[in-house]
Amino acid sequence: MVEGEKIEEGMDELWGEAVVKPGDGSDRGQLFRDGNYAMFIHWGLYSSLGNKVEGKTYYGIGEWIMNRNLADIPVDEYMELAGEFNPVAFDAMEIAQLARDAGMKYIIITSKHHEGFAMYHSRASQFNIVDATPFKRDPMKELAAACSEVGIGFGFYYSHSADWTFPGGNGGPKTDAEGKPATFQDYYEKKCLPQVKEITSEYGPITLVWFDTPGSIPKEYVEELVQVVRENQPDALVSGRAGHGLGDYLTLGDMEVPHGNVDGMWESVDTTNDSWAYAWYDEYWKTPKDILHLLISCIGRGGTYMLNVGPRGDGSIPERAARSLRKSGEWIERYPQVIYATDASPWQHALPWGDVTAKDGKLFLCIFDWPESGNLYLPGLKTEIKSARLLKGDTARDIPVGTREGWTIFELPAQKPEKLVSVIEVELATPAEVDPVWGIDPEIATEIFAEFAEVTGAEKEEKKWMEKFGEWKKVVHVHGWQEGGKAAWEADVLEPGDYIVELTYAGEGRLVWGVDIEGGEHMENQQNSSHNYQRFPMGWINFPEPGRYRVSVSCLEGNIGTASLKSIHFAAVV
Ligand code: FHN
Numbered sequence: 001m002v003e004g005e006k007i008e009e010g011m012d013e014l015w016g017e018a019v020v021k022p023g024d025g026s027d028r029g030q031l032f033r034d035g036n037y038a039m040f041i042h043w044g045l046y047s048s049l050g051n052k053v054e055g056k057t058y059y060g061i062g063e064w065i066m067n068r069n070l071a072d073i074p075v076d077e078y079m080e081l082a083g084e085f086n087p088v089a090f091d092a093m094e095i096a097q098l099a100r101d102a103g104m105k106y107i108i109i110t111s112k113h114h115e116g117f118a119m120y121h122s123r124a125s126q127f128n129i130v131d132a133t134p135f136k137r138d139p140m141k142e143l144a145a146a147c148s149e150v151g152i153g154f155g156f157y158y159s160h161s162a163d164w165t166f167p168g169g170n171g172g173p174k175t176d177a178e179g180k181p182a183t184f185q186d187y188y189e190k191k192c193l194p195q196v197k198e199i200t201s202e203y204g205p206i207t208l209v210w211f212d213t214p215g216s217i218p219k220e221y222v223e224e225l226v227q228v229v230r231e232n233q234p235d236a237l238v239s240g241r242a243g244h245g246l247g248d249y250l251t252l253g254d255m256e257v258p259h260g261n262v263d264g265m266w267e268s269v270d271t272t273n274d275s276w277a278y279a280w281y282d283e284y285w286k287t288p289k290d291i292l293h294l295l296i297s298c299i300g301r302g303g304t305y306m307l308n309v310g311p312r313g314d315g316s317i318p319e320r321a322a323r324s325l326r327k328s329g330e331w332i333e334r335y336p337q338v339i340y341a342t343d344a345s346p347w348q349h350a351l352p353w354g355d356v357t358a359k360d361g362k363l364f365l366c367i368f369d370w371p372e373s374g375n376l377y378l379p380g381l382k383t384e385i386k387s388a389r390l391l392k393g394d395t396a397r398d399i400p401v402g403t404r405e406g407w408t409i410f411e412l413p414a415q416k417p418e419k420l421v422s423v424i425e426v427e428l429a430t431p432a433e434v435d436p437v438w439g440i441d442p443e444i445a446t447e448i449f450a451e452f453a454e455v456t457g458a459e460k461e462e463k464k465w466m467e468k469f470g471e472w473k474k475v476v477h478v479h480g481w482q483e484g485g486k487a488a489w490e491a492d493v494l495e496p497g498d499y500i501v502e503l504t505y506a507g508e509g510r511l512v513w514g515v516d517i518e519g520g521e522h523m524e525n526q527q528n529s530s531h532n533y534q535r536f537p538m539g540w541i542n543f544p545e546p547g548r549y550r551v552s553v554s555c556l557e558g559n560i561g562t563a564s565l566k567s568i569h570f571a572a573v574v
Helices: 011-015 030-034 075-084 092-101 139-150 184-201 219-232 288-300 319-334
Strands: 037-041 106-112 153-158 208-211 266-271 304-309 354-359 362-367 375-379 385-392 395-398 401-404 407-411 422-428 438-440 446-449 454-456 459-466 472-479 486-493 497-506 511-517 522-527 534-543 547-558 564-572
Touching (some): 037 092, 106 139, 139 153, 288 354, 375 438, 438 446, 446 486, 522 547, 547 564
Parallel strands (some): 037 106
Antiparallel strands (some): 375 407, 385 422
């Protein structure tokens, strides 16, 4: 290897084009149908740095610390970290038990990330935790055994295209130890293929092989890798990020929880703070309620949720992450029927107060914002209700239900039964029939996203960015406004009257926006804008009677070329 060689690959090259193409996982899909919640673990040499190198902190995803976007560490220097890596606090049983207590059904852990270091005993490369560190144990053997003991599944993450320390790996050194040019084929044949054979044949039954970021890997290699998984682990799923559409299911973008239902088998991957791997400063933890909200949103949209923890270099899990996971897990233990093997919400999007999952002729209304008035408003349900019960663990009480103007109204007690998420179980007389139109809630502020708008004279587009490095944010926004351009939604109103309208947008300088009710009021106002999405008040608008309205937004004046609309909000004036 050339001394001091640095990795050249950035995040865009590494993702490749085929990151999220779904394949056909029809016969292996049971894992996702039953176990729609999993633990992801990013753990490697990078964990020992925790994003601090020679006293300087780098902000961004920790497993990328050696990349030019963060500390830009030469390959030979980085590889020397192995000599000091000694995760004496690693306790496989504790981690497996944590995942179980959290209500997670399997663990996927990094066997090799882009850094190229094998966190298991690999014969294909000496750069592994048994041969190159004072630790000398194979933690993957221990974790596989612990998962089996506590009764959850076990699987591996494997970075098949990027390898930043092996000659020829994507982003890796261009020459070998003798200074001869190295090709991707060299890396693939000497390291990637043999390692995938190792992880799929030496760790017992594997639930899933989570290939990541295919980059420019040729299709024939992915075909061969998938074939190895099929032969060694016929029941294991292969992640959508294998590339070339050869995975079993769709993996959405990092940290992406969709707003609308998504068909087919898919997963969202997210992390308990901002970084996948441990970063010493990253204390922005998801609360137990955040976790339940995100999990229920994924299940409600028809998918699965895999939530990451980044153990420290010594192998211990940050206590705040563990606490949030345990607390949310206690809730799941009381309401397993709401989470596991459930179907997507027939509303196809979240509702102002919460979300819905469905199972065996029942709807589970999960309430994140308890309505103070004692009424919970559900728009669009056309099916007769047999019973409605407010759950409190194993106990339940019947609650009165009424209907008005096509809305179903549940009468709730003043006190919510659960601190985190309360649940109403609704039993239906026949399969659920729902009009998924947005309803403007009479009590709880309603946010309707631009992605659901019908757009004319403007463009609707997905936009992604990072605030630090690697922790992706995503919006679907409306921009490119032309004169007369509109984003329009249909929405049902139950309570007539004045509503406060706000818009969430980004842009530059002051912008004038117009809001119109078709056949009704027009309002407009000017507000400043921010580089990031911020919610700005527009004013009041009147819905004169109950019924369906068409509401539209236009950008009228200012630096219109920068105006990027994310959502519209309505809150009843009380
Ligand atoms: O580059 C990796 C990143 O480090 C992390 O592993 C995530 C997890 O989904 N996958 C890649 C970026 O999408």
